[in-house]
Amino acid sequence: QSALTQPASVSGSPGQSITISCTGTSSDVGGYNYVSWYQQHPGKAPKLMIYDVSNRPSGVSNRFSGSKSGNTASLTISGLQAEDEADYYCSSYTSSSTLEVFGGGTKLTVL
Amino acid sequence: QITLKESGPTLVKPTQTLTLTCTFSGFSLSTSGVGVGWIRQPPGKALEWLALIYWNDDKRYSPSLKSRLTITKDTSKNQVVLTMTNMDPVDTATYYCAHRRIAAPFDYWGQGTLVTVSS
Numbered sequence: 001q002s003a004l005t006q007p008a009s010v011s012g013s014p015g016q017s018i019t020i021s022c023t024g025t026s027s028d029v030g031g032y033n034y035v036s037w038y039q040q041h042p043g044k045a046p047k048l049m050i051y052d053v054s055n056r057p058s059g060v061s062n063r064f065s066g067s068k069s070g071n072t073a074s075l076t077i078s079g080l081q082a083e084d085e086a087d088y089y090c091s092s093y094t095s096s097s098t099l100e101v102f103g104g105g106t107k108l109t110v111l
Numbered sequence: 112q113i114t115l116k117e118s119g120p121t122l123v124k125p126t127q128t129l130t131l132t133c134t135f136s137g138f139s140l141s142t143s144g145v146g147v148g149w150i151r152q153p154p155g156k157a158l159e160w161l162a163l164i165y166w167n168d169d170k171r172y173s174p175s176l177k178s179r180l181t182i183t184k185d186t187s188k189n190q191v192v193l194t195m196t197n198m199d200p201v202d203t204a205t206y207y208c209a210h211r212r213i214a215a216p217f218d219y220w221g222q223g224t225l226v227t228v229s230s
Contacts, residue, residue, distance in 0.1 A: 034214065034216075036216035036217075038158075038217075045207060045220040045221065045222055045223050046158065046207075046217075046220055047220075048216055048217065048218050051215065051216045051218075052216075057218065089157065089158055091158075091160075091216065091217075093214075096174075097174045098160070098173060098174055099160065099163065099171050099173075100148075100160040100163075101160070102150075102157055102158040102159065102160065103157070104157045105157045105158070
C-alpha cells in the first residue's frame with residue numbers, strides 16, 4: 001500500500017480539464033511544499049511534470065498545473081490531448097525515515 | 112545534458128545478491144548538493160523509492176529495505192552502485208536510477224532495467 005493516496009483512474013475528453021488528487025498526511029504532503037508529479041507512458045521512465053507543488057520544469061506545457069490544500073495535492077491538466085494519456089504519480093518529502101514517498105499512481109484515459 | 116543508464120543482470124535467483132550500476136554523465140557527484148537515487152517499479156505497480164546517496168557520501172535508505180540495501184558511489188567513474196541482498200520473486204521490478212539535488216525532486220531518470228527474480 002502506497003503512502004500517498006491517488007485515484008486509480010480518471011478520464012476526460014480532448015479539450016477538457018481533469019484533476020488528479022494526492023492525499024497524504026501532515027508528515028508529508030501537508031507539512032512541506034515538496035510535492036512533485038511525474039508522468040509515465042507505458043514502457044518509459046517517469047518524467048517530472050511539477051515540483052515544489054506548483055512549479056513546472058523548463059519544457060513542460062503550461063497546461064499542467066499543481067496546487068495543494070491541507071494534506072491533499074492536486075494536478076490539473078487543461079486542454080486534454082491524446083498524448084496526455086499516461087500514468088501519473090505524485091511524490092512528497094516526508095519527515096519519516098522514508099524520506100520520499102510516492103502515490104499509487106493514476107491512469108489517465110483520454111476518451 | 113544529464114543522462115543516466117542502469118546496468119546489471121536481468122535474471123537473478125532467489126536468495127542471491129543483486130548488484131546494479133548507474134552510469135551517468137552531464138554532472139558530477141562531487142558537486143555540492145547533488146545526489147543519485149534508486150527507485151523501483153514492479154510490473155503494473157507503483158514507484159517505490161529505495162536509496163539515495165549525496166555528493167558528501169550521505170546515504171539514505173527505505174526503512175523497509177534498509178537491512179538489504181547498500182548504496183555506494185565512485186566519483187571518478189561517474190557511477191553509483193546499489194546492492195540488494197537476499198532477492199525474492201517479489202523484488203521483480205524495473206529498477207531506475209535518477210538525479211536529484213537536495214530539497215529537489217528526481218529530475219532526470221535512467222531508462223530503467225528490468226530485473227526478474229526466479230529460480
